[in-house]
Amino acid sequence: MQLPSNEIYESLLLGSCLNSFNAANDCLLRLDEGDFMNHQNKSILGALKSFYKEAASLDFLLFIEYLKKTDSLEKCGGISRISNISASVGVVYDYDRYFEEIKNLSAIRKLILINKD
Numbered sequence: 001m002q003l004p005s006n007e008i009y010e011s012l013l014l015g016s017c018l019n020s021f022n023a024a025n026d027c028l029l030r031l032d033e034g035d036f037m038n039h040q041n042k043s044i045l046g047a048l049k050s051f052y053k054e055a056a057s058l059d060f061l062l063f064i065e066y067l068k069k070t071d072s073l074e075k076c077g078g079i080s081r082i083s084n085i086s087a088s089v090g091v092v093y094d095y096d097r098y099f100e101e102i103k104n105l106s107a108i109r110k111l112i113l114i115n116k117d
Contacts, residue, residue, distance in 0.1 A: 001112075001116075003109045003112060003113075004108050005036075005037035005109070006102065007037065007041070009098045010037070010041040010102060011038075011084075011085050012088060012089055012095075013095055013098040013099055014041060015085045015089035016089050017095070018048070018063070018085065018089075019058070019086060020058075021058055024048075024052055026095070026099075027095065028048065028049050030103075031049075031099070032045075034106065035102050036102070037109075040076055040077040040081060043075045043077075044077070044081075044082065047066070047076060048063070050070075051063055051066045060082075
């Protein structure tokens with residue numbers, strides 16, 4: 001059975017968090033890796049949350065260095081994946097829409113899995 005997800009919104013939300021302090025501040029504390037279906041996106045989210053707590057910064061190059069230092073870069077899909085996610089968001093306006101969609105899909109997946117048992 002295919003569980004509902006939206007990988008594009010996952011990537012857009014991560015891109016928003018990479019590019020906007022407001023988006024990161026608003027979303028990172030309320031998201032967990034279980035809200036995402038894509039494994040690389042889960043890894044990026046986990047690393048981004050840890051980096052944000054440690055550095056309280058959103059510098060792209062420092063984040064890449066953090067991923068290298070923690071041996072997480074390849075698990076996150078490499079520099080090109082992180083760059084693509086960051087570049088996919090031209091201007092950050094709709095991160096709250098992406099956030100709500102991801103949380104809704106996560107809740108639906110949890111209900112499906114509970115009812116499956």
